[in-house]
Amino acid sequence: MLKPNLNNVNLTMSAGFVSQFPKDQLPQVAFSGRSNVGKSSLINRVLGRKSLARVSSAPGKTITVNFYNVDKQFYLVDLPGYGYARHSAEEQKKWSSLVDGYLAGEHQPDLVVQLIDMKTGPTTDDNMMLSFLNETGIPYFVVATKSDKLNVTDFNKMKDALRTHPLISEQADIIPFSSLKPVAADDIRKKIFTLLDR
Numbered sequence: 001m002l003k004p005n006l007n008n009v010n011l012t013m014s015a016g017f018v019s020q021f022p023k024d025q026l027p028q029v030a031f032s033g034r035s036n037v038g039k040s041s042l043i044n045r046v047l048g049r050k051s052l053a054r055v056s057s058a059p060g061k062t063i064t065v066n067f068y069n070v071d072k073q074f075y076l077v078d079l080p081g082y083g084y085a086r087h088s089a090e091e092q093k094k095w096s097s098l099v100d101g102y103l104a105g106e107h108q109p110d111l112v113v114q115l116i117d118m119k120t121g122p123t124t125d126d127n128m129m130l131s132f133l134n135e136t137g138i139p140y141f142v143v144a145t146k147s148d149k150l151n152v153t154d155f156n157k158m159k160d161a162l163r164t165h166p167l168i169s170e171q172a173d174i175i176p177f178s179s180l181k182p183v184a185a186d187d188i189r190k191k192i193f194t195l196l197d198r
Contacts, residue, residue, distance in 0.1 A: 002193040004071035006048045012075070014064040018101035022067055027074040027196050028107070033115030034125055035081030038145040038179060042115065043068075043078055045177075045185035046192070053078055063095050065102055074196055077102075077109060083125035103132065111195050112140040113188070118158050118176060119149040122165060130167040141173040141191060148178035 015021050033039050043053040052068070066078040079099055103109070112133055116122050122130070133140045144162060147155060155176070162174050173191065177184045 001190070001197050002073055004073045004193075006070070008071040009047055009049070009052065009076075010069055011052070011066060012069045013067045015067065016064050016098070018098065018105065021065070021102065021105070021107070022075065025107075026069070026072070027110045028067075028077050029074060029111045029113060029192055029196065030077040030079055030102070030109040031113045031115065032079045032129055033081060033145075034083040034117070034123055037081065037115045037117050038177075039078065039081060039115055041179040042113075042143060042145065042177060042185075042188070043076065045179065046189050047076065063091060063098060065098060074110075082129070083123055103136075103138075108136070108138055110139070111192065112138055113143055113192070114140050114172075115143050115145050116162065118144040118147050118155070118162075121158060121161065122167075127167055130165075134167065134169060139195060140169075141175065141195075142168060143184075143188060144174055144176045146178065147176035148180050 013020060013022060031039050031043055040053040044050060047068070053066070063080045065080065068076040068078070070076055079102065080095055082095065114129060114133065116126055142162065144159070150158060159174070159176065162168060168174070175184050175187055175191070177188065
């Protein structure tokens, strides 16, 4: 299993255009999810940092694909959040062009960590992303964020609903996560390292 030095992580590129994506052959792990799903908090926990990935005060404000080089062993790729209602038509077009160019480009991610808000459940945009991942065969697993927002009964109901969701592959693990109780960050990190090492 990979054992990268997490003290050796740097932001290589914030790409606003497909032409700016890194051209080397390092493996890539993309983090995908709707705006305000807690993606930046999760990335910081997984990388053992406090503020490497910045939490935006305005969800959906930045439309870039951010490439973090992790100890020269792989890229952790932070995709811009989708589904933010206040995006203009022009911004939505830019988001679609940029993300489609990444996911369907010449160097697809080796793994996708798909974030789903455990409080709201899968949105229409989440379902579209899950359908895309299933169709392309890109390996993925699901991180169910904001697990602390539910009581025990609702937590178990949503966990069961996600496990039986028709668009979530039976092969895809589902890992609940809360930024307030980040114990699962270790499990997510190990899952990434194990899948990349295959």
